[in-house]
Every structure is written in structure tokens, then in C-alpha cells.
Amino acid sequence: xxxxxxxxxxxxxxxxxxxxxxxDMHLIxxxxxxxxxxxxxxxxxxxxxxxxxxxxxxxGIPTVGRELGITxxxxxxxxxxxxxxxxxxxxxxxxxxxxxxxxxxxxxxEQGLTQPGMFIVCGDSHTSTHGAFGALAIGIGTSEVEHVxxxxxxxxxxPGSLAVTVDGDLPLGVTAKDVILxxxxxxxxxxxxxxxxxxxxxxxxxxxxxxxxTVCNMSTEAGAVAGMIAPDDTTFAYxxxxxxxxxxxxxxxxxxxxxxxxxxxxxVFDREVVIDTAGLEPFVSWGVNPAxxxxxxxxxxxxxxxxxxxxxDSARRALEYMDLEPGTAMTDIGIDRVFFxxxxxxRIEDLRAGAEVxxxxxxxxxxxxxxxxxxxxxxxxAEEEGLDRIxxxxxxxxxxxxxxxxxxxxxxxxxxxERCASxxxxxxxxxxxxxxxxxxxxxxxxxxxxxxxxxVDVRAWQ
Amino acid sequence: MxxxxxxxxxxxxxxxxxxxxxxxxxxxxxxxxxRTGLGPNLFYNWAYxxxxxxxxxxxxxxxxxxxxxxxxxxxxxxxxxxxxxxxxSLADAGFEAILAPSFGPILENNCYQNGLLPVVLGxxxxxxxxxxxxxxANSVTIDLPAQRVSSGDFTASFEIDPHVKERLLNGWDxxxxxxxxVADIEAYESSRPSFMPALG
Numbered sequence: 001x002x003x004x005x006x007x008x009x010x011x012x013x014x015x016x017x018x019x020x021x022x023x024d025m026h027l028i029x030x031x032x033x034x035x036x037x038x039x040x041x042x043x044x045x046x047x048x049x050x051x052x053x054x055x056x057x058x059x060g061i062p063t064v065g066r067e068l069g070i071t072x073x074x075x076x077x078x079x080x081x082x083x084x085x086x087x088x089x090x091x092x093x094x095x096x097x098x099x100x101x102x103x104x105x106x107x108x109x110e111q112g113l114t115q116p117g118m119f120i121v122c123g124d125s126h127t128s129t130h131g132a133f134g135a136l137a138i139g140i141g142t143s144e145v146e147h148v149x150x151x152x153x154x155x156x157x158x159p160g161s162l163a164v165t166v167d168g169d170l171p172l173g174v175t176a177k178d179v180i181l182x183x184x185x186x187x188x189x190x191x192x193x194x195x196x197x198x199x200x201x202x203x204x205x206x207x208x209x210x211x212x213x214t215v216c217n218m219s220t221e222a223g224a225v226a227g228m229i230a231p232d233d234t235t236f237a238y239x240x241x242x243x244x245x246x247x248x249x250x251x252x253x254x255x256x257x258x259x260x261x262x263x264x265x266x267x268v269f270d271r272e273v274v275i276d277t278a279g280l281e282p283f284v285s286w287g288v289n290p291a292x293x294x295x296x297x298x299x300x301x302x303x304x305x306x307x308x309x310x311x312x313d314s315a316r317r318a319l320e321y322m323d324l325e326p327g328t329a330m331t332d333i334g335i336d337r338v339f340f341x342x343x344x345x346x347r348i349e350d351l352r353a354g355a356e357v358x359x360x361x362x363x364x365x366x367x368x369x370x371x372x373x374x375x376x377x378x379x380x381x382a383e384e385e386g387l388d389r390i391x392x393x394x395x396x397x398x399x400x401x402x403x404x405x406x407x408x409x410x411x412x413x414x415x416x417x418e419r420c421a422s423x424x425x426x427x428x429x430x431x432x433x434x435x436x437x438x439x440x441x442x443x444x445x446x447x448x449x450x451x452x453x454x455x456v457d458v459r460a461w462q
Numbered sequence: 463m464x465x466x467x468x469x470x471x472x473x474x475x476x477x478x479x480x481x482x483x484x485x486x487x488x489x490x491x492x493x494x495x496x497r498t499g500l501g502p503n504l505f506y507n508w509a510y511x512x513x514x515x516x517x518x519x520x521x522x523x524x525x526x527x528x529x530x531x532x533x534x535x536x537x538x539x540x541x542x543x544x545x546x547x548x549x550x551s552l553a554d555a556g557f558e559a560i561l562a563p564s565f566g567p568i569l570e571n572n573c574y575q576n577g578l579l580p581v582v583l584g585x586x587x588x589x590x591x592x593x594x595x596x597x598x599a600n601s602v603t604i605d606l607p608a609q610r611v612s613s614g615d616f617t618a619s620f621e622i623d624p625h626v627k628e629r630l631l632n633g634w635d636x637x638x639x640x641x642x643x644v645a646d647i648e649a650y651e652s653s654r655p656s657f658m659p660a661l662g
Binding site for chain 1: 478479480482484485488489490492493494495496497507512536537538541542543544545546549564566567568569571572575576623624625636637639640641643646647649650651654655656657658659660661662
């Protein structure tokens, strides 16, 4: 599948040079684009294909009190810069007051701008999310954002391929988030180095598009260039009728094309890994990278249990930062905050799954919990389904869409020492606020932790 | 971009695995609209305490490493967020090269765009340079044309994509190179499937 999508995008190929690839869709946000537009202006260039570019504001935007305007002067300047740049170059912007605004990796698929066989780039590492549709989608830096603005292409040497096969039914209470955390634990945070991962097998094909996006989203946490899942009827059903998906004869033509993109049965990969679903449980992280996870029924490991000296050093430093003792049962770890959101887990399916856990229970009095829908449209749909009432009555804050506390660029930030159950993708030191301690997990597990006040095995409640 | 050929200077060791770009430059420094001035905020949460005072124990703050131009890091250096601010802050702080067994893929590309040289070494060679870097008196020479790194009597070779190497040696801007292929881009555009999505 990588080869097919790659070959379909080669503009120019020459021996000893990277292939020049054509970008079908360039997604833009306010934090990694201002310097790119500035350089473009300085060199007197224009955006080559504004019609193949889409922008939104997500990283620094507040999730509460938007009627007061953007009060952080630096974020306000970035947002205004994006508004001006989009205006000047004719790029469609889903801006602050647009109902379609949201996390860029949630709204691309939601609008139907993410389709099988496309080459998609964005100045954000979680661009890998879009691979769930069988697109090749990679994160780039700001200089390359400028390159794409100016040329609508990107030079790249073809990465290797890694097949990750997951077969079988998921055990009760095990979600897509646990599948990807289990994969990263197995292959490591650098296990996908210089490769594009193709996720295969009946477990993967059995996932909804939301679940597939959760899996592909964290390909970057496995060190991969991208992650992909073959498009199938689930993909086509998700896309049909979306705003930027055509109807009629063009739709038929598209589906016929999409059906040619999956890997052939005899496709050869550079490496293959098989994950046993029987070994998957709800996972929670104990450390400061997404491979440092353990079953919720498990305990904080001892650094001495790692053979590799670098992993031992990493575990020792992680436990010091996380203020955890080896041997502690994960379910004995108390929490102060819950963040339910991010491009990993803030789709309508995630919000429904979290709400089902509540069953009339309320958030623990010592815990501050917030739900941040992934887009304005996800928020609206949740409200139409009454999910907002369930969350609010349970004591969760119900916020506006954005990246929020996943990277804590706005006011949604942990204080030093605070411990957070989070549905996001990175438990790096200081990611959610300096001195803050992040435990990654699924939406269901995060909601259960909010209620219990500590990490808890949600399966006991089901 | 300024051409890169031979980098010579002092090394500083930071040989932990998986140092992510959130550590290199925390989020509060991503709110600017310029590329400049980020050097003082490099590794902010390790370099400064919560009162904003310099942490004297952090290796980059030690006066004997004040002239460091080459960072010696562990595997998967610069994993995580795509923020090019990580590279801008390293370059602004005076770094010209990084030695590591592997790099996060986006950071590696960002380095090439800014003339900061990421040198991929074998695990054993990287370990040896980390040991050598522990003595601030040791300097290192990275010879890009010869693809060799040496410090004192110790020398290691490294691989680099030949096209990237040529670009670095000549200081070529990638956009300038690509724009020489405008005819190819136009030809591709004229044959793209009409069902591909477009806005506006």
C-alpha cells in the first residue's frame, strides 16, 4: 500500500535524489505556520495551491470563555497572523468562530478532506492520524511547511515498511487506545524508525474509523514516519456524504480507485511484527514515554528489571520525575486531574464510550476533570445526544474544541506535582505543564479514574 | 542557508535516550511568530528552576562547557513534536552538530533545513563520544565531505544521504531546488484525478 500510494504521487524521480512527491492536502494551524508564511513573503513567493490547503486554529486557542476573545496576547497574535495569511493567500480557514473549527486531525476526516490514497502533510507530528484512511500522511517542520506552500510538493526518500498484524477479538474493556499502547510497548518508542507502519489483521479491520484514527495517531509515538490502514467498506461508509466528498459518478470513480490501493496479498514488508490480542489489557503509563506502560492490573516496574542500560537509566529518571515507587499497584495511584481530549481520543465515539462509564456516578471531590471535544461539530453532536448533560451532571467541565491540555499551550495546564489521567498521546516530562505527571489511558479508563480518584480497572464496572 | 563542511568545537554530553522536543523547547516558547531568539530557552525545564534561576548542575550550564558546539545525545534524539523551534533554539544556542545513534524523523529533516548537522553514529561509537565529551577539554572534528568524526585518536565514520550532503555542503535552499522542477509539477497537476478534494 505504501508503494502504491507513493508511486501515485511521484512528480519527479532521479537516481541519487529523493523523490519529489505531490501533496494532495496541506493542513495548516497557527503555531507552526507563521514563520513559513513570513519566509514565503520575504522571498516574494505565493501559495501555489490554496485550494489544496486548509487551515484551522487549535493549538493555542482557549477552550473556555471564547466570547471574551483571545486574552493571551501571544496566542492572539499567532491566530491573527494565521487569519491574515489565509486571507491574503485565499486559504480556507475554519477559524475561531466557525462551528467546524477543531483539532486539525479531527476536522480533516470530519469534513471528508482526508481520503484513501492521498498524500497529506501538516506541520504537526500527529498527522499520522490520517493514515487510518489509507492515506500517506506525515508530519513536517515549519521550513517544509514553507516548501509545500510554495511548491505543493515535498522531496522524500522512500521509508521502509513495517507490518504490524493484530488478529482476533479484543478482550472486554480493551480499546483501540490499548491496542496502540500495547504495540508501542512491544516495539518501543523508536521501533518504527525510518518506516511506515501498516496495521493489519482482523482486530484492526474490526475497529471503527475512530478507533483506527486512534491507532494511526500514535504511530509517531512509535518513532514511525507514518501509519496506514487499508481502506475498506468501513472507510467508504464513513466518508460517504461528508462535505468534501463528491456524490454520483465521481463517488463511484473514487471508490473504484480506493479499492486498488490496499496492499496485495503477497505484499512484502521490510519487517513484520505480530501482536497477540490475548496479551492486551487496559494499559496505563507509569513513565515519561509512551512505551513505559503496564496493564492496569500491574505494578510500577523496578528500573533494575530492564536489561538495557539506556532503558534502565530512562526508567530511573522516569520514576523520579513521576514520584513513583517500584512495586506500587497502578490502581493505588491517586490523581488530581483528568484530561479527556486530544487528536487521539476526542471524537464522538470516544465521548459516547466515556459517558457510558458514568452511570449516574460523580467525579471524585478531589479531582478536577474536563472534557474537550475534538471539534465544534463533535461538541454539537454530543450536545444533541445529551452527552454534555451526562458529563456536566457528573461534575466534568464541558469545554470548547482545541488541543487544550494535550500540550498545554493555553490555560489548560497542570501545576507542578499535579497528577493527571489523560486520554492524550504524550506523557513526556512537563508536556501538560512543568512538573505535571501524566498517565496515558483510554477514555473509559480516564472517566473511571475521575470518578474513583485513582487509577482503576474499568472492567470491574462493566 | 549557510553551507556546512567541517564542524570543529567542544562537545557536551547529554546521552539519555528519547530526549523529546518538548524537553528541547517547552510549549510556552512556541507562541512567537519569528525564528530568532530561542537559544536562552533551550532545555528550559532542565536549565532553569521554577523561579527562573539557572540550574548550576545541568550540564549545559556548567561554565567549562560554555563553548560547546556539538551535542552528544542518546538514541531517538528529538522524537515527538514537529516543532522546528527545537532546531532554532539549538542553533541559536551555538550548536552546529549533534551526534546520536538515531534521531526523531521530523527533527532530522528540520536540522537539514537549518544547516544543523545531525550525525548518525553506531551505538558503540556514540557511547565512545559520550565518554570523550565527559572531559570538557576534548574537542571534536566532524568532516562532512569525508563523513568522518574524530576526537583525539578516536575516529568514526558516518552515513548520510548523498543528496542531503550535497545540499548541506553547498548551502542550497530546498525550495529553490524544487522550483527548478516547475514543469514536472505542472505536468503532474494536469493529470491528477478530478475526484481529489479541493476547497474554496
